[in-house]
Amino acid sequence: MSIDIINSFSCPLPKMDYNTIQLAHGAGGRLSAELIDKIFLPCFGNETLNLLEDQASLEISNNRIAFTTDSFVVNPVFFPGGNIGELAINGTVNDICMSGAEAKYLSVAFILEEGLNIEELHTIVISMKNAIDKAGIQIVTGDTKVVNKGACDKLFINTSGIGVIKEDIHLSAANLQPGDKILLSGTIADHGMAVMTVREGLSFRSKILSDTAALNGLVKDMLSVSKNIRAMRDPTRGGLATTLNELAKSSKVGIHIFQKTIPVREEVNSACEILGIDPLYVANEGKLIAIVPAKAADKILDKMKKNEFGKNACIIGEVTKEHASMVIMENELGVDRVIDVPTGEQLPRIC
Amino acid sequence: MKYLDEYRNPEIARQLLDKIRETVTKPWVIMEICGGQTNSIIKNGIDQLLPKEIELVHGPGCPVCVTPLEMIDQAISIAQRQNVIFTSFGDMLRVPGTEKDLLQVKSEGGDIRMVYSPLEALKMARENPDKEVVFFAIGFETTAPGNAMALFQAAREGLNNFSEVVSHVLVPPAMQALLSSPDNRVQAYLAAGHVCTVMGYNEYFPIAEKYKVPITPTGFEPVDILQGILSVVKQLEKGEYTVDNQYARAVSADGNPAAQKIINEVYEICDRKWRGIGEIPRSGMCIKEKYAAYDASKKFNVSHIKAEEPQECISGLILQGLKKPPECPVFGKSCTPEHPLGATMVSGEGACAAYYRYQRFADALKK
Incomplete structure (x- = not known):
């Protein structure tokens, strides 16, 4: 890029908390938000992007299209309950269908590290094939690049995807109304803790499996009983707490949840206790949160429970007029506390 | 559970x-x-x-909060060197030294790895014989047995590429x-x-x-x-004062003799600075002379690094129970978990961080 072109940008270098990229910039917390607000949005911003939804809803020739992209860099690439390939399919399918869209087509781009074992790649590709079959979608375009050994960690995968949003579906994080109920499709923190148990330096034996799953079938079931769902999100990076905060801020409402209603598997809870990690902030890859009008809640919940990915669905709280833009959790002793956005990745504590 | x-x-x-x-x-x-x-x-x-x-x-x-600034600076000095794999408990990585924290050293290219147990660091030493693997051994009596055991095993196996920066403290x-x-x-x-x-x-x-x-x-x-x-x-x-064990499901009067034995084998009592409090006589543990070859502060010649704490942080008063975090003029303003001025804001166990996370909005909830 020539100096002239650089100078033609009108955005001056913003003042940031750090001069170099830290891992926390990618952890979905406050530093990620700073990066988006100060570096990306000032240069790229437009009315679609500025909504900061997990997918863009676009109108093209009178059709409403959901479009999304996501990159997958999980380490290790194989983890209990899945691998990077399934994650790359399911993650993008979920981002599409959280808009209420029916997921249709995906692109896949591989960045492969020199020296990667072909058998490992093949295993990953086969599990991707199984994931697309299960989700009922197709990969229709792709790309492959190979980088020097050490320039990436085995392989990175980017997937983009599109889906079609039906006319009468209008989901948005800005739609929440006081009185709405908050539905959660099942146990939290499974994926993040499954990956953590096999990380170098932290490994310990457990039976925790990632929950990676495509939720397009569940979403379809839910929309079949009510078109009035206000918003849906999959609480991935940053966990339930971060996603609820995003929803509360987008709609400028309060969110009140009850600790005792939030399902956490016993083994996941134990691992969180050992490492000093709060499951509310741990990533999920096969769960969704739906905000729905109170009178539709039971009907939608019943339908969710009949789907294999919604068996443990439950109502965890409601939307309030008070405490706008905040998430409040009532604990089992009846004390309220604010559930804040995390700073960066949670670090296991010393003892 | x-x-x-x-x-x-x-x-x-x-x-x-x-x-x-x-x-x-x-x-x-x-x-x-x-x-x-x-x-x-x-x-x-x-x-x-x-x-x-x-x-x-x-x-x-x-333990993270009271680890003195100069020990963090020593750790950072070692972690920045070529050929070193520096290992640490997770929440130590974000504690600010005088100029930076260990995570910043990592982003600058330092090979810094988070471990949950010092025995994981020992494993890295076995697997990387051409690298120096250093473990940041901090904590109270709780983490001392594991940290001592790692060093003891390294000595027994003759793993000369393993060493510890030790900054242990004692509660009583x-x-x-x-x-x-x-x-x-x-x-x-x-x-x-x-x-x-x-x-x-x-x-x-x-x-x-x-x-x-x-x-x-x-x-x-x-x-x-x-x-x-x-x-x-x-x-x-009643005006009484004795020791009444509430935690009987885990604690006995004599504690864990095997754990105490390994601590005493490897470490000895020494004077120790506490961050925010200052030096307390006979309140720390150091590596015994017998195991000096595994003392990273000596091996990498960083013992001379000293540091003064920033003036605006009142963590010393907080750690002594004299002030509460919200009484600090910089609490939640220039001192946050993203940019902690003192260690009590860094660790999840730190009083300032706990108040920041859970009580910063207390007034909003009362309204």
């Missing part, structure tokens, strides 16, 4: 709160020693449920230092449950006797903490 859920039972907690309310007649200042207890108290809102007579002040028992000397201070307000201690599982509680009897303070080894769940508070309040109200 067995051994946890029953200690989180809201009904039992409410009954204990009722008993505490019935027992208390006068104002009392109680210090919980351990940062894990502080965190549990704030997270569960126990301080908000107690009768107003009881004031909980938060003790120095956050700090408890005495606080009680001896002319500014002391503490009238009773909830002793740190995990420390007691290793060391037992016999060493607390002379302290209770000398300073006339009740000391109750206490666990970490809401019911544990309320039982601990009830125990010391009963004693305070």
Whole structure:
């Protein structure tokens, strides 16, 4: 890029908390938000992007299209309950269908590290094939690049995807109304803790499996009983707490949840206790949160429970007029506390 | 979860709160020693449920928080070197040294790895014979046995590429230092449950006797903490002072002799600076001369690195229970978990971080 072109940008270098990229910039917390607000949005911003939804809803020739992209860099690439390939399919399918869209087509781009074992790649590709079959979608375009050994960690995968949003579906994080109920499709923190148990330096034996799953079938079931769902999100990076905060801020409402209603598997809870990690902030890859009008809640919940990915669905709280833009959790002793956005990745504590 | 859920039972907690309310007649200042207890108290809102007579002040028992600045600077100096794999417990990585923290060293290319156990670091030393693997051995008596064991095994296997930066601290000397201070307000201690599982509680009897303070080894769940508070309040109200073990499911009077043996094999008592408090005589542990070859501070010649703490941070007063985090002028303003000025804002166990996470919005909730 020539100096002239650089100078033609009108955005001056913003003042940031750090001069170099830290891992926390990618952890979905406050530093990620700073990066988006100060570096990306000032240069790229437009009315679609500025909504900061997990997918863009676009109108093209009178059709409403959901479009999304996501990159997958999980380490290790194989983890209990899945691998990077399934994650790359399911993650993008979920981002599409959280808009209420029916997921249709995906692109896949591989960045492969020199020296990667072909058998490992093949295993990953086969599990991707199984994931697309299960989700009922197709990969229709792709790309492959190979980088020097050490320039990436085995392989990175980017997937983009599109889906079609039906006319009468209008989901948005800005739609929440006081009185709405908050539905959660099942146990939290499974994926993040499954990956953590096999990380170098932290490994310990457990039976925790990632929950990676495509939720397009569940979403379809839910929309079949009510078109009035206000918003849906999959609480991935940053966990339930971060996603609820995003929803509360987008709609400028309060969110009140009850600790005792939030399902956490016993083994996941134990691992969180050992490492000093709060499951509310741990990533999920096969769960969704739906905000729905109170009178539709039971009907939608019943339908969710009949789907294999919604068996443990439950109502965890409601939307309030008070405490706008905040998430409040009532604990089992009846004390309220604010559930804040995390700073960066949670670090296991010393003892 | 067995051994946890029953200690989180809201009904039992409410009954204990009722008993505490019935027992208390006068104002009392109680210090919980351990940062894990502080965190549990704030997270569960126990301080908000107690009768107003009881004031909980938060003790120095956050190992990350009290690790002196100069030890962090020493660790950073080693971690920046070529050919070094620097390993540490996770929450130590974000603690600010004089100029940067270990995570920044990592982003600059340092090979810094988070481990949950020092034995993982030992494994890395075995697997990387051409690298120097250094472990940041910090903590109280709780982490000392594991850290000592890693070093002992390295010596036994002749793993000459493994060493430790040791900055261990001991709880009882700090408890005495606080009680001896002319500014002391503490009238009773909830002793740190995990420390007691290793060391037992016999060493607390002379302290209770000398300073006339009740000391109750206490666990970490809401019911544990309320039982601990009830125990010391009963004693305070009667004018009694002894050691009353609340955490009997994990703590015995003698502690864990095998753990103590390995500590004594590898480490010896030394004077130690505490971040925010200053030097406390005979309050730390260092590597014995016999194992000097595994002492990273000597091996990498960093012992001369000294550092002064920033003036604006009042973590010393907080660790002594003299101030609460919101009383600090920079709390939540120029000092946040993203940019901590002192260690009490960094670790999840730190009092400032606990207040920042759980109580920063207390006023909003009251409205």
